[in-house]
Amino acid sequence: MSIQRLGYMGFEVADVPAWRSFVTSKLGAMEASANEAEATFRIDSRTWRLSVSKGTADDYLFAGYEVDSEKGLQEVKESLEAHGVAVKVEGRELAAKRGVLGLISCSDPFGNRVEVYYGGTELFERPFASPTGVTGFQTGDQGIGHYVLSVPDVDAALAFYTKGLGLQLADVIDWTVGEGMTLTVYFFYCNGRHHTFAFGKLPGPKKLHHFMLQTNSMDDVGLAYDRFDAERAIVMTLGRHTNDHMVSFYGATPSGFAVEYGWGAREMPPRWSVVRYDRISIWGHKFQPPA
Numbered sequence: 385m386s387i388q389r390l391g392y393m394g395f396e397v398a399d400v401p402a403w404r405s406f407v408t409s410k411l412g413a414m415e416a417s418a419n420e421a422e423a424t425f426r427i428d429s430r431t432w433r434l435s436v437s438k439g440t441a442d443d444y445l446f447a448g449y450e451v452d453s454e455k456g457l458q459e460v461k462e463s464l465e466a467h468g469v470a471v472k473v474e475g476r477e478l479a480a481k482r483g484v485l486g487l488i489s490c491s492d493p494f495g496n497r498v499e500v501y502y503g504g505t506e507l508f509e510r511p512f513a514s515p516t517g518v519t520g521f522q523t524g525d526q527g528i529g530h531y532v533l534s535v536p537d538v539d540a541a542l543a544f545y546t547k548g549l550g551l552q553l554a555d556v557i558d559w560t561v562g563e564g565m566t567l568t569v570y571f572f573y574c575n576g577r578h579h580t581f582a583f584g585k586l587p588g589p590k591k592l593h594h595f596m597l598q599t600n601s602m603d604d605v606g607l608a609y610d611r612f613d614a615e616r617a618i619v620m621t622l623g624r625h626t627n628d629h630m631v632s633f634y635g636a637t638p639s640g641f642a643v644e645y646g647w648g649a650r651e652m653p654p655r656w657s658v659v660r661y662d663r664i665s666i667w668g669h670k671f672q673p674p675a
């Protein structure tokens with residue numbers, strides 16, 4: 385068994401108050417806990433799905449992948465170790481902080497922390513209620529969304545994320561971002577969501593290019609678009625992607641990486657053949673000059 389879905393993400397951010405405001409009033413997520421040093425947020429029935437911790441990086445801090453059982457966790461641990469990855473079995477304290485029954489951690493070849501867990505905490509007795517009226521986020525078996533990292537060595541990244549962690553390659557996009565500049569981006573799945581993770585040798589100082597949340601209605605996306613647009617925080621306009629057919633836009637976060645906010649992605653069929661594309665979008669997704 386390999387990982388089943390992306391269960392949570394953590395970001396290291398310089399301005400925790402700015403993020404508390406951003407995640408609730410722009411993204412429509414629900415604050416679950418907060419102090420000066422960190423905050424956690426809900427997007428569904430789980431106790432938390434996103435966390436921010438005070439620090440200087442303003443970047444990716446960790447991703448938490450979910451398996452379905454202790455047996456599944458052991459199998460992922462053995463797969464990682466078989467591919468030369470040092471795995472730590474985390475103790476009760478961190479497992480309790482994450483609200484999970486079992487937790488292991490490791491680093492990808494570039495020092496990016498990756499956690500794998502089973503037994504996340506459900507909070508059905510306190511239903512998710514979006515502060516901006518978002519009708520709901522697409523989570524469940526498809527996990528919380530996706531994220532895209534910039535990596536310096538594609539082969540090393542492929543070995544870790546596919547052979548070690550068990551993600552499967554969905555497709556590859558050769559993305560021409562400007563005159564004579566083409567980026568090759570690799571997309572990976574582990575459930576019905578077209579991609580849970582992607583990477584490429586991307587320009588810029590950040591490890592994290594963006595993370596994506598998917599809503600249950602197109603109006604959720606349009607209303608969020610207006611909230612970002614009101615503050616001239618649109619990074620890429622509305623568009624529809626070639627690979628997952630998601631209609632989405634990209635907005636600026638307080639930390640310099642982007643958030644993609646979308647609806648209407650197609651799901652992975654029982655059998656999928658890897659394909660490639662020469663562009664990221666069927667239409668739209670035009671870069672906006674920074675405000």
Ligand SMILES: Cc1cccc(O)c1O
Nearest residue numbers: 532625626627628644664
């Ligand atoms: C750049 C890019 C291309 C295709 C799908 C995506 O979600 C994405 O972020």
Ligand SMILES: [Fe+2]
Nearest residue numbers: 530532596644
């Ligand atoms: Fe994306």
